[in-house]
Each structure stands twice: as C-alpha cells, then as structure tokens.
Amino acid sequence: xxxxxxxxxxxxxxxxxxxxxxxxxxxxxxxxxxxxxxxxxxxxxxxxxxxxxxxxxxxxxxxxxxxxxxxxxxxxxxxxxxxxxxxxxxxxxxxxxxxxxxxxxxxxxxxxxxxxxxxxxxxxxxxxxxxxxxxxxxxxxxxxxxxxxxxxxxxxxxxxxxxxxxxxxxxxxxxxxxxxxxxxxxxxxxxxxxxxxxxx
Numbered sequence: 001x002x003x004x005x006x007x008x009x010x011x012x013x014x015x016x017x018x019x020x021x022x023x024x025x026x027x028x029x030x031x032x033x034x035x036x037x038x039x040x041x042x043x044x045x046x047x048x049x050x051x052x053x054x055x056x057x058x059x060x061x062x063x064x065x066x067x068x069x070x071x072x073x074x075x076x077x078x079x080x081x082x083x084x085x086x087x088x089x090x091x092x093x094x095x096x097x098x099x100x101x102x103x104x105x106x107x108x109x110x111x112x113x114x115x116x117x118x119x120x121x122x123x124x125x126x127x128x129x130x131x132x133x134x135x136x137x138x139x140x141x142x143x144x145x146x147x148x149x150x151x152x153x154x155x156x157x158x159x160x161x162x163x164x165x166x167x168x169x170x171x172x173x174x175x176x177x178x179x180x181x182x183x184x185x186x187x188x189x190x191x192x193x194x195x196x197x198x199x200x
Contacts, residue, residue, distance in 0.1 A: 003135045004105040016161040040081035050094040056138045
C-alpha cells in the first residue's frame, strides 16, 4: 500500500469520526480528559492532528506557507490545552489541509519518495530522513491520535465508529464499484440509569 492509498483510508475514517463527534455533546468534546501539558480534550487532539499534517506537508516537505495562514481563527485559538475552537472550525481547516495533502501525495514519484529531507531544527545527527519515511510518520501520527480519541469517547459512554482499515479495503482496492462500508449512525444519548428502589 502506498501513502496516497493509506491517506484515502484516513480521510474516509476521518469523516466517520467527525460524524460521531458532531453527535457528541460539546461539553464532552471539551472535557479535560487528559492530564498532559499540551492536550487535555478531544478538540485539542483534533486541532493538533490537523496542524501536524499541515506543518509537515506544506512547511517541511514543500517549503510553503501553512494552510493555517488562511484561517486566522485557527491561528488565534489553536494553542492548547483547552482550545477555544469549535468542531466546525477545526473540520473546515482540516478539510482545506486535506485537499492540498491529497494532491501532493498523488503527484509524488518513486524518486520523490527517496529524496532526503533535512530538518534544520532537529538535533545534530537526527536531521536527515527520506521523504517516504517522514510521510509515513505523518500518516501514522493521525492513526495514533484517532485511536486515542476513540478510546476517550468510550470513557464518556459514546460509541466510536468502526475505523479499522479492514472495513475500508474493498473501496480502496477496487474503487467506487465496491459496496461501501457504512458505519451505523451514532446512537442517541444513553438513558439515565434506573433509580435505586426506595429503602424498605
């Protein structure tokens, strides 16, 4: 599987995840579920994943300005923990990043993937990588944080969508003619637990 194909999976899974998040109460998305220095909430993780993709694909790989430059609300509210951004703003930004990433990955040749990328702001002796290796790093970075978000949803009683690659393979390998995998719609809020019986 090449990077462009895996990215197609990630974007399909991303849409299913966003569908679940749109049906999730905002207070759950903003809840401080993590105790790290940089990220506390599901929204913090979402904007981080989008920013990382934007920074690597545009800045490090192509020497271009980040897509974020066209989204002043992202620049102003992205810093975590406790981002002030809403889900719709993050999703719109990530969709713009995605359009550029998809075009970039599809245009790469085998020779492009083997070129060396030098990261000047990394420690000496750890600055040169193949473009291929760094692209896989970016893609797997999203996989890791998507799994983290799915786990956090479950701790809040929200059923996460099925995001395993296996379920998306038919469409990825045979194209639009394949029967698409459709995640079930997000369930409504769970009913409150029954009250305990009154004491005798």
